[in-house]
Amino acid sequence: MFGKRTNDPSNLAGTAPKPVAAPASAPAAKVADAPKPAAAPKAQAAPAKAKPVPAPAPEASSSRSHSEEYYDVKTTVFNALIDTIDLTQLSKLDVSAAREEIRDIVSEIIQIKNVVMSIAEQEELLEDICNDVLGYGPLEPLLARDDIADIMVNGASTTYIEVDGKMQTTGVRFADNIQLMNICQRIVSQVGRRVDESSPICDARLPDGSRVNVIAPPLAIDGAALTIRKFKKDRLKLEQLVKFGSITPAGKTLLEIIGRVRCNVLISGGTGSGKTTLLNCLTGPIDHEERIITCEDSAELQLQQPHTVRLETRPPNLEGEGEITMRDLVKNCLRMRPERIIVGEVRGPEAFDLLQAMNTGHDGSMGTLHSNSPREAISRLESMIMMGGFALPVTTIREMIVGSIDVILQASRLRDGSRKITHITEVMGMEGDVVTLQNLLVYEITGEDENGKLIGRHRSTGISRPRFWERAQYYGETNRLAEALAQSEVMDEHGNPMGEHHG
């Protein structure tokens, strides 16, 4: 044990918060009979390292709500702890040792102060305080859960989560907006970034790989908005997408073939519809000999292939310099002898470079894009290129799209919260100046059960020879392809296939 603990119990009792690095939100101890601080001289100075800076939080750190009394006790204990502990020493310990240390001191404080608490409550208090000092405070219990897809903090008092495709409120509260900002700052500073009034928008990553976005006041009016896309330790695989009903087994085979035979693929979908997940799944069947380069805003993909180079964009610094855009990355990629280029999200002029890459011998390249249907994906690509300042006639852009993209996959989050792959669509060619598409597999909703769960099915549109048939032949995949398409046929009540040839 270490620290500035003295044997004088008065030093532990209800002392006022010391001005440690993030003191603003620590309210004074509310316990009435708390003696005045014993003005014990501090043996060691305030924290030197930024890491375990406490973000005092006399509020609930879990989704359970507590009584006001609990918060009062927590405030008192927290303040006594901050007064007692040596943060410089603490910062030298690893997390578990630091936790042990804090637990010891807190238990001691509770004893000395004669706090009456059940064992369970005491455990919770210990957890809460450890989380505030060492971790991300009230977010910790949410971060520890593996069933959460997104955490959305809308200011200090409101936090939502997404579980099983459904939005839920939580009881998680921060002490105030200052504590919330301290935690945001702690998160982003770990990747060398900062967030404050002068640079209020920030993307970052948690050490576990979760994607983070912060937008701070004054842009966020009711306190900082923090959004976390939780990293799934076990990324979903195609088999799991089948298990969840996002795609059929035959559809899975189709996707595997599309990835394997080096079709150029665009994954289209709305926010949180499962685009990145699908992209990740699609890279599964890629040969381990291939050289793959990924470009992302925030590295999320987890490729299994050993010969992968991962690139990430960089925002400008405070002086507005040093930005590396997605376009810079994709352009640079071309000089790195890639066999496939994978762009996490296409949202700007890099669309042009990706199409060019797809067109010039980097077959099997992939990217995702925000849009609600395969048709819309084409027009989104078109407008990204036009807005990128390339002085090209629309028809030329369309020809370029047709010459580059082979398949569009549509991911959707349906209104019952389920996620589906709703289209496997081929880009066929041009009719006049219109791009023609052909659906191979579509998901159609046929009804809804009494619980509001949608009922539907995937079915092929009756195409037996997709445009990438020759590619499949080259890779010896025609049998599997024909079989998967045949299995996807759905018969009508007369036993005839319900085909439809146009998308």
Ligand SMILES: Nc1ncnc2c1ncn2[C@@H]1O[C@H](COP(=O)(O)OP(=O)(O)OP(=O)(O)O)[C@@H](O)[C@H]1O
């Ligand atoms: N088919 C699926 N079934 C169930 N959950 C899924 C499915 N696909 C994705 N998810 C989950 O949904 C969440 C969002 O997925 P993902 O990150 O792939 O979406 P996205 O479309 O890339 O989102 P964004 O637009 O924010 O980049 C993740 O937690 C992921 O695990």
Ligand SMILES: [Mg+2]
């Ligand atoms: Mg994504």
